[in-house]
Amino acid sequence: MFELSARAKDYLERTKKFIKDEIEPIETEFWREVHSQNLGGDWTKWQWPAQLETLKNKAKQQNLWNMFLPCAELGQGLSVQEYAHIAEISGRSLLAPIVFNCNAPDSGNMEVLWRYGSETQKEQWLKPLLAGEIRSVFCMTEPAVASSDATNMQATAVIEGNEIVLNGRKWWSSGLGDPNAKVIIFMAHTPDTSKDRHHQHSMVLVPINTKGVTIERMLPVFGDYDAPHGHGEVSFDHVRVPIENFIGGAGQGFEIAQGRLGPGRIHHCMRCIGAAEKSLELMIDRGMNRTAFGKEILKLGGNLERVAEARVAIDQARLLTLYAAYKMDTLGNMAALTEISAIKVVAPSVLEKVVDMAMQIHGGMGVSQDTPLTGFFAQARSLRLADGPDEVHKGMISKLELAKRGYSTRSKK
Template sequence: MDFSYSPKVVALRERLQAFMDEHIIPNDHLHHEQHAAMPDRWQPVPIVETLKPKAREAGLWNLFLPASHHGAGLTNLEYAPLAEIMGAYPWASEVFNCSAPDTGNMETIERYGTEAHKARWLTPLLAGEIRSCFAMTEPDVASSDATNIQTRITRDGDHYVINGRKWWSSGAGDPRCQVFIVMGKTDPDSPDKHRQQSMILVPRDAPGLVIKRMLPVFGFDDAPHGHAELLFNDVRVPVDNILLGEGRGFEIAQGRLGPGRIHHCMRAIGLAERALAMMCKRALERRPFGKPLADQGVMVDRIAQSRILIDQCRLLTLHAAWRMDTVGNKVARTEIAEIKVAAPDMACQVIDWAIQAHGGGGVTEDFPLAYMYKIARTLRIVDGPDEVHRFQLGRMELNKHRPPRNAGVGQGV
């Protein structure tokens, strides 16, 4: 296992960090101020749009897309450190056209879409001209078990008719969102519960598609991106909009979610690194009871523990990325599950300690820590809650020690 960065990745990291230092970090307050002053928060933030052409000119565009002439052609292991750098500032990923759910949707359309799908939706997504939404989770069922999905996709001649209700459909609030990837059941009676579902492309202007409401997260609306509750009322789309064919939804989901979990986890590590830096700076500046916080044993201990936790999670995530690149997502499911639990939990802890170091200021919007905590805490639910991944990990570990099914046969046992 060699996690050293190739010369190509070293050069990209340097260029990306230089761009962050010149354009993202100095404009962080401007981004907040511009967004707060906008009469309509659901419109693109000007500084983001200003920086996108600069990122393209710098060759820092669509870095996430593997094995493709459209992107940088990076492996999961190569892209991981770049995701970490971008992740420190949550609005930065969009500047490089590397933000969710567009990244996963672009990978899905490129991997599973037809040439017509690519021409209509992938090309403008890659150019940053439109945005997209992924609609899978539903409010009426326990969506931690995706086989519970109830949205129906019913064949009617040359069309599919979609009926159902989704929520936490990220990206739907953006006025540039033009396509939804929707997961629903085409064959609810199939004896194979993992062949009941399909994924289909739905244009934003399809009659019957309604954005019922936008859902705040811990009081943050995440505009102009947002998370929506959607209604599909007899939404008709051409049969050709199905991805791969009926019953392939779970197959697509597994291909889509693996790389996305690397992205999420590395961005969480980037957040944690920023929180640790803020904690250290605060500890050196503040003087309770006549001496710096940095002289308090508990603070030094938390800083040290944060360093350990971050480095552990980085190595764990890079290992998972390496396994995905070398043996594939299915074989690497143990490592993927491990990082999906470990990285958000780590980020929550480090950010929580940073909040504590900032006292009352830590829970206000004077500092970004409350918003950062919101992101990390939400990650413990999205793409499968901690409990599901732990349960899967526990079963896989137990299976290593179970006796073979036919053990003892013919031996008088």
């Protein structure tokens, strides 16, 4: 079922080689340079090290570029399942997805523009995003409401003549601090009493320098600002953009969001699995090369059992995620709803568990920035909230299971 074509195997092997030869030798120093800027939350001074453009150009030259996009004309024509294997390999590195132009939120935003954007929107925004010339932001989560229920959204996108007027406040807008961020996809409520509650939200393209758009601050994750990418809070105060900036038309926000999130969750989960594999390797190497009480650390206590538990958990998560990708490719997103929710619960939790084990074996080093473990841990814990918290996905799974037996999760009146 999960056998790769010769072409997909070629991409996978070349991706592995690129990461081993080009990224791994410089990654520690790369992030050390980023952290040495010591600019805190002052995103106006954030910059990427010059090495990034060199790596991106090398990746382009080898066609290891936009591999997430199944469209052969714009990406590399790989299926969701085929790209899933590449996402796992790139997940071993905090830098690799950026180098291959396959990083969130840009990959999801590019897929939205490819599937739903007008020709004008594609020319203005998709083309430079695909070229890696600019970055983008996705604004959905709001500080004032429980965003796990997207119908709570208070931000508005109201039509006035030939313009859309935007008001609201968003946060955890990933990529907002990037010096190359040029465009925002803003999801908001577009009131229309003639439509049901899932057709009253829209996605709107907003150039980041539009009057009324104000970046309020960057938000640290466990004390780290994730510079120079960043996750920010941004306000929209009577922002006016042309009515042509609706993506797919007014009221299409939820439909577009579902199309965006399906493949994106595969990408996130497979990157988690790659990060978990890397964490397990680091755990074993550290544990077998340091001794305490006359034994290798890994042979003390229940550490060997933890290695076995990690292997089982990682392999289970990988198989479930590949199955979800297979169903998406063959039957479509709607047929894979249970699996898409399941992997979103499982993969970040597995990564969180394995990283925690690896941190413990590393001792003090495990909570420093000398290894990628703290970055992986922040990734895992954040993903248990991002794109829907665990509880929402478990609720979806139980709803679908009850429906198979003719029951509803709704309370009887």
